[in-house]
Each structure stands twice: as structure tokens, then as C-alpha cells.
Amino acid sequence: MAVFCTGCGVKLQSENPGQPGYVPVSALEREQVICQRCFRIKHYNDLTPVPxxxxxxxxxxxxxxxxxxxxxxxxxxxxxxxxxxxxxxxxxxxxxxxxxxxxxxxxxxxxxxxxxxxxxxxxxxxxxxxxxxxxxxxxxxxxxxxxxxxxxxxxxxxxxxxxxxxxxxxxxxxxxxxxxxxxxxxxxxxxxxxxxxxxxxxxxxxxxxxxxxxxxxxxxDHQMAHYVASEDLKVILPNKPLKPKVYQLNPRQTLFFGGLARLDFASGERQSFVCYMSNELPVHRTKLEKADELYSKHLGGMLSPPGNESLKEWGPLDQHTFSLKDELCDIVFSGLGWVAVKGTGARLTAYAPKGAGVYVRPSMI
Known part of the structure; x- marks a missing residue:
């Protein structure tokens, strides 16, 4: 009779330690059995990825x-x-x-x-x-x-x-x-x-x-969590109440969110950009003409995450350009958070890893 892990639901097996559902034979006698993967998550916060x-x-x-x-x-x-x-x-x-x-x-x-x-x-x-x-x-x-x-x-x-x-x-x-x-x-x-x-x-x-x-x-697949290693998740996934960060930007200024994403204020009226992201994620402001140089020099250092593990497969960021019409709207980076802007007449370019979702939506807050 098949036995299933009470933690993640996978079918348990004792033959192959490298496959999902592995558990020592002795553990199968317990009333509630969890697989080795669940045991390591619960006790060591260590996840073995399973496709x-x-x-x-x-x-x-x-x-x-x-x-x-x-x-x-x-x-x-x-x-x-x-x-x-x-x-x-x-x-x-x-x-x-x-x-x-x-x-x-x-x-x-x-x-x-x-x-x-x-x-x-x-x-x-x-x-x-x-x-x-x-x-x-x-x-x-x-x-x-x-x-x-x-x-x-x-x-x-x-x-x-x-x-x-x-x-x-x-x-x-x-x-x-x-x-x-x-x-x-x-x-x-x-x-x-x-x-x-x-x-x-x-x-x-x-x-x-x-x-x-x-x-x-x-x-x-468009969520940011699928583009970074586990070492970066603790930075981008908030576990405390958000403390919005407010930046007064002039046109031709840029915000970097670590090295994971970027938002260029190409043109429009001077206005507030309110960032709703993890409190642990550093935000850097710079002039638009210096943004490319800053990114190339400081990715993985001052502009981190991504950390060392994520950088191994890190490619150039894709860009998404928006001409805003709504009075209040959010520029959303899927899984990373969003930036609330006034919107009217502004032209913005957002950057994120290829495949990561970037959207404009009506303002939530």
C-alpha cells in the first residue's frame, strides 16, 4: 500500500535518496511520515528543488x-x-x-x-x-x-x-x-x-x-521568485509590513531595485514615485544617462540582489515602455512589488529579467 508524505503529499519511497519522496525505511513505521525533503525544509530551511x-x-x-x-x-x-x-x-x-x-x-x-x-x-x-x-x-x-x-x-x-x-x-x-x-x-x-x-x-x-x-x-513563470536563487528570496519576499519608499523624481532620472529591475522616468512632470517592495530590497536613484554604466559596474555588488548564485545565469534585462494616461496607476514587477505614480502624460521604461512580468494597472492604494 502506498504511503504519502503528510507534509507535501508526494508518494514515499526508500530506494533512491536523490528522488522526491525519499525516507529511511525505519521512518515508515511512524503514524505521520514526512519525506526527507520536508524534514530539511522544516528543520534547516533547506529546499531541494523538484521540477x-x-x-x-x-x-x-x-x-x-x-x-x-x-x-x-x-x-x-x-x-x-x-x-x-x-x-x-x-x-x-x-x-x-x-x-x-x-x-x-x-x-x-x-x-x-x-x-x-x-x-x-x-x-x-x-x-x-x-x-x-x-x-x-x-x-x-x-x-x-x-x-x-x-x-x-x-x-x-x-x-x-x-x-x-x-x-x-x-x-x-x-x-x-x-x-x-x-x-x-x-x-x-x-x-x-x-x-x-x-x-x-x-x-x-x-x-x-x-x-x-x-x-x-x-x-x-513570470514571477520574480523563479529568476533568483534561494539566497535572494529572503530579500525580495517581504515578511514584515511594507514601509513605502517615496522618491521625488525629475524627468531623466532612474530607480534601481537592487539589480533585479529598473524604472526610467523618461519624460513628464516632476512627481512622486512611491515604491511598495520588501523593506530589505535596496533602491538606488541615479541620472538616466549614468544608469547603464552604473548597472554594468555594480551589478551583484551595490546593485544586489541578484547574489552570486543568481548571477550565474543572469542575462540582460528586457525593457517595457509605457505612456501613461490614468491619473493614478501602478507599475508592477511581478513578485517584486510595484511603484505608484501619478501617471498623466508620463513616459516610463521598466526593465526586468526576460520573461518576468511587468504591468500597468489601476492604483491599488
């Missing part, structure tokens, strides 16, 4: 569409665009969707009514019509009771599937639900700051005979 096949995610989504179930879709409010799963409604069929907006603990004092309106507009434009929108912090445990109430109301006796992009906090959220529901004997799912921690579906029985399923994170 994932997007076809497996498609298969899981088809399975959800064939079931009578509630879909709990989680997005990361800090990386809303990067963690959005486009086309989800095509797969879930007519199953209801509760949209969970996670990581609210990272935000400073904001108008939450306005942000909820913004989220609902973005969801509608993304083709999603959720039956409910719940804001929470899986890390801090806030909003979990409201989410549990919403799940019970909308699942109507069916199963629950928790879906989302990598690193949105699915497993942390489920652990909070189990904790606040008093499920002391339930398995503790493996969580980490690394994308791709959960490797297969994890089934958690519910009291009425149905189940809650944690699913592997869908890989959105």
Missing part, C-alpha cells in the same frame, strides 16, 4: 471540474497580478469559488474598503465571479474564522479544493484552519518561503465524510 510538470496541474484542475466541490482560490495581495491564475473558471466548471486574499499583514494602514472594491474589479476583469471575497493573513491567523464560515456556507456538503500559484500561502492557510478548528491530530503541512513546496494533492478528511484538498502551487 514540476504543468500538465499535472491541468489534470488536477480537470478533476476539480468533474467533482461537486467548492474551490478556494488564494491570491497574494502583495503579488496580486503575479499570483492570479488566468482561465480558472474554464476548469472548475460550475463549482462556486471563494476568493481568498492573503498576506494582508504585509500592508501598512490602508483603506480596506477601497482595496476590496479594487480586488472585486480586478477579479471581474480576470473572468472570475466569486461567491465571496475574504481577506486574511495565514501567517498571523487573522480572518481565518470568517473564511471557515464562508467555506461551510458555500461548500454545501461537498469537498473543498484549495488552489493558487506557488508561494501564495495555501499550506500555511490550511494549517491555520486546522489549528483554529481544533484538529489537533491533523497532519501539519510543510510550509516555506520557497515556491513549489507542496508536490502533490494532500487530502484532509472533514467531519461529514468529505475532504479538504491542498493542491500543488501552479507555477507562474
Amino acid at each position: 514540476m510538470d504543468n500538465d499535472e496541474f491541468i489534470h488536477i484542475l480537470h478533476r476539480i471540474g468533474e467533482a461537486r466541490a467548492l474551490v478556494v482560490k488564494i491570491v497574494d495581495l502583495f503579488d496580486f497580478n503575479g499570483s492570479w491564475l488566468p482561465g480558472l473558471m474554464r476548469f472548475v466548471n460550475f463549482n462556486p469559488v471563494v476568493l481568498v486574499v492573503n498576506k494582508t499583514d504585509l500592508f501598512p494602514r490602508v483603506n480596506w474598503v477601497r482595496i476590496e472594491q479594487w480586488v472585486r474589479r480586478q477579479a471581474k476583469e480576470g473572468g472570475l465571479k466569486p461567491v465571496d471575497v475574504v481577506f486574511c493573513s495565514a501567517e498571523k491567523g487573522t480572518g481565518i474564522q470568517a473564511l471557515m464560515k464562508s467555506i461551510e456556507q458555500h461548500r454545501q456538503g461537498g469537498d473543498v479544493y484549495v488552489v493558487g500559484a506557488t508561494n501564495v500561502g495555501k499550506s500555511t492557510l490550511i494549517n491555520q484552519i486546522l489549528k483554529q478548528a481544533g484538529a489537533e491530530k491533523a497532519p501539519v503541512l510543510t510550509t516555506s518561503r520557497f515556491p513549489g513546496t507542496t508536490l502533490d494533492m494532500i487530502k484532509i478528511p472533514l467531519d461529514d465524510g468529505q475532504a479538504l484538498y491542498d493542491t500543488p502551487g501552479v507555477i507562474n
